[in-house]
Amino acid sequence: MDFRPGLEGVIAVQTNLSSIDGENGRLIFRGYRADELARKHVFEEVVHLLWYGGLPVKNELENLKKQLHEARKLPEDIVRIIDELPEDMEMMAVLRTCISALKAKPEWPPTLEEAVRITAVIPTILAYRYRSLHHLEFVPPNHQLDHVANYLYMLTGKKPKDAHVRVMNAYFVLTAEHGMNAATFTSRVIASTESDLFSAVTGAIGAMKGPLHGGAPTGVISMLNKIETVEDTEDWLRKKLNNKEKLMGFGHRVYKTNDPRAEALRDVTESLSADDDWFLLARHVEDTAIRLLEEYKSGRRLYTNVEFYAAAVFKAVDLPEILYTPTFTASRAAGWCAHVLEQAENNRIFRPLSEYVGPGSMIKENTQRG
Numbered sequence: 001m002d003f004r005p006g007l008e009g010v011i012a013v014q015t016n017l018s019s020i021d022g023e024n025g026r027l028i029f030r031g032y033r034a035d036e037l038a039r040k041h042v043f044e045e046v047v048h049l050l051w052y053g054g055l056p057v058k059n060e061l062e063n064l065k066k067q068l069h070e071a072r073k074l075p076e077d078i079v080r081i082i083d084e085l086p087e088d089m090e091m092m093a094v095l096r097t098c099i100s101a102l103k104a105k106p107e108w109p110p111t112l113e114e115a116v117r118i119t120a121v122i123p124t125i126l127a128y129r130y131r132s133l134h135h136l137e138f139v140p141p142n143h144q145l146d147h148v149a150n151y152l153y154m155l156t157g158k159k160p161k162d163a164h165v166r167v168m169n170a171y172f173v174l175t176a177e178h179g180m181n182a183a184t185f186t187s188r189v190i191a192s193t194e195s196d197l198f199s200a201v202t203g204a205i206g207a208m209k210g211p212l213h214g215g216a217p218t219g220v221i222s223m224l225n226k227i228e229t230v231e232d233t234e235d236w237l238r239k240k241l242n243n244k245e246k247l248m249g250f251g252h253r254v255y256k257t258n259d260p261r262a263e264a265l266r267d268v269t270e271s272l273s274a275d276d277d278w279f280l281l282a283r284h285v286e287d288t289a290i291r292l293l294e295e296y297k298s299g300r301r302l303y304t305n306v307e308f309y310a311a312a313v314f315k316a317v318d319l320p321e322i323l324y325t326p327t328f329t330a331s332r333a334a335g336w337c338a339h340v341l342e343q344a345e346n347n348r349i350f351r352p353l354s355e356y357v358g359p360g361s362m363i364k365e366n367t368q369r370g
Ligand code: ACO
Pocket: 006, 211, 212, 213, 214, 216, 245, 246, 247, 248, 249, 250, 251, 252, 253, 254, 293, 297, 300, 302, 305, 306, 307
């Protein structure tokens, strides 16, 4: 059997949830194109699609929204835990801690009620922590608002602009699910031991926080802040590539053409920020980076990934940088829950092999050579 570093090209699960066509840049959720879902549907509808297998009719949607509303409240013990955590603890670590403490006795098999609980409460945890770090009073969830609008509301205390809700909703829909990425795989591995949904999501949050996965939008913003002007772009990017550094927001293990999520997010952000200096710089950096990656990394087919335009969406809605990766987590949690529920339906524990390459492993090869 071949050793495949990073399990590249290995099919680890069969799923009904999504299909990624990396050659043609297509992402499908249960038969629906993700970019079209992002334009026409609210996040809750797509959550319903992932969890229940179909888009909801009116009363199903109302029912799911009601369940999410009811599950948004922060339990007192979680408030106490957050208040006790050191102020300099990373937001992702705060979230990881809270999710692991959310339910004293989780169930096996996991339930839809547990999925609702996790998905509903993550924005409340983030908003509570963010506001408390800034010595601002907590803004409780507003039951008149949908999931995404309510998140922005709890962060700012103001009803968000429709345009902001539109782009953030597109972001939440497009990033809710994405096959066997590192964090989702983590969640399924944990679930495969018949652990529980809260442990699976806690582990997934740990995988998500790395800079090569969910941490990339922060790297994109930092890159754009350092580049500053259109004129500086090419020199700056060449310096990075000459130093053999990676350009954040480019490249993908699966997409070998444009990431359809990046394209959809570019369109929605353009509708809001087309004339912003920042957006114009981002477009210029994108074009220049793709040209230079073709020059430096010829044949690797490196294009813009979702994180590049996630950064643009977050900038457009004035989301604070410390919330970039946690916000990605808020949307992806719905996908993790869907995967864990699916894993539980037809479970087999993950147990791949390792190949021993330590002391003694070379003897046979050396003997043969000798
Ligand atoms: N900038 C420069 N070179 C790159 C980049 C990049 N962003 N991405 C890949 N390469 C190069 C590698 O150096 C390697 O070159 P080599 O063949 O000369 O050694 C080649 O392209 C293949 O790259 P790998 O790292 O092997 O590709 P892999 O599939 O393992 O990695 C990954 C994919 C992690 C996304 C990578 O492209 C990367 O680190 N990108 C930057 C970080 C980023 O944007 N992450 C967000 C990804 S999207 C998400 O997680 C939701």
